[in-house]
Amino acid sequence: MSNIDLMTSANQDLFIDLNAENAETFNGGYEVFTIRNNTNANVGYDIDGTLKQQPSGTSVTWTAYNGGIITFDDDVRGNQQYKSYNLANGQTYEFRPNYNTTGNPYDIDLYKIS
Numbered sequence: 028m029s030n031i032d033l034m035t036s037a038n039q040d041l042f043i044d045l046n047a048e049n050a051e052t053f054n055g056g057y058e059v060f061t062i063r064n065n066t067n068a069n070v071g072y073d074i075d076g077t078l079k080q081q082p083s084g085t086s087v088t089w090t091a092y093n094g095g096i097i098t099f100d101d102d103v104r105g106n107q108q109y110k111s112y113n114l115a116n117g118q119t120y121e122f123r124p125n126y127n128t129t130g131n132p133y134d135i136d137l138y139k140i141s
Contacts, residue, residue: 058095058116061088066135070122072099074114081122089114097137101125104133112137 063086064070071080075093089095095114099122102108114120119141128134 057090057092058114059088059090060095060114060116061086061119062097062137063119063121063140065121065123066103068103068133068135070099070103070135072097099135099137101135102131102133103135106133110136115139 062072062081064081064083067083069080069082071078073079074089074097075091075095079087081087091114095116096111097114097120098109098111100107101110118139120137121140122135123138124132125134125136
């Protein structure tokens with residue numbers, strides 16, 4: 028096998044191994060996703076360094092150029108219990124009450140709905 032054949036094979040393996048996140052980084056891409064607030068409270072969050080206060084019952088479509096990382100307080104009283112997620116391109120997410128936390132009716136989480 029020639030050196031050219033080895034390089035071609037290695038390059039193909041490199042591109043096959045890239046996942047969507049790495050490919051986006053190399054291509055300078057962006058992600059578009061929607062966030063809904065299905066709670067009874069305004070929810071504050073940060074996406075890639077941009078702060079947002081989203082009123083109850085609203086929906087916002089984002090275009091993120093720096094990874095699409097969301098950070099939010101999972102207690103709507105502002106108790107500073109932060110969670111972070113990497114949001115995916117083309118998806119819809121919704122803030123909802125988190126009924127898995129017994130004894131805390133103020134607990135919320137972000138759920139992928141499509």
